[in-house]
Amino acid sequence: STVATQLALAAAAAPAAPAAWEPVAPAPAKLSARGPSVASEADARRQRTTLMLRNVPNQYTRALLQDTIDAVGFAGRYDFVYLPIDFQTRAGLGYAFLNFVEPADAVRFQKVFHGFS
Numbered sequence: 001s002t003v004a005t006q007l008a009l010a011a012a013a014a015p016a017a018p019a020a021w022e023p024v025a026p027a028p029a030k031l032s033a034r035g036p037s038v039a040s041e042a043d044a045r046r047q048r049t050t051l052m053l054r055n056v057p058n059q060y061t062r063a064l065l066q067d068t069i070d071a072v073g074f075a076g077r078y079d080f081v082y083l084p085i086d087f088q089t090r091a092g093l094g095y096a097f098l099n100f101v102e103p104a105d106a107v108r109f110q111k112v113f114h115g116f117s
Contacts, residue, residue, distance in 0.1 A: 049106050050099045053113070056083065058091040065096060072112055077105040 056065065062083045069078070080099035085092050100106040 046107065047103045049101070049103050050080075050097060051106055051109060053096040053098060054094070056092055056094055056096050058094060060092050069098070069109075074100075074105065074109060077101060077109075 053065075060068075060083065062081060065083055066081055069075075069081075078098055078100045081096065082098075083092055083096040098109070100109065
């Protein structure tokens with residue numbers, strides 16, 4: 001079985017996604033008595049530059065995703081976009097990863113695109 005077939009089967013088995021896009025930062029690490037302080041965790045969140053976009057429409061191409069991001073004021077603010085596709089159907093898998101040059105742009109992107117449709 002090919003990787004594309006496995007991806008297509010995984011995509012077909014995935015639950016239906018809501019209509020709105022959701023930029024998602026990785027979940028914070030669990031804090032313990034000896035772990036990082038709440039303040040250092042907040043600082044770490046502000047330093048993140050990579051976001052996962054969920055619920056990206058399947059018909060979006062990488063170019064269309066970049067055009068959408070650029071049109072809202074983020075042109076030149078990111079250096080990496082990954083939008084995986086099913087190679088048999090040429091449809092997107094519904095998610096993407098985006099890396100920003102500056103952490104402040106990632107924070108602003110989350111505010112602008114949260115709930116975007």
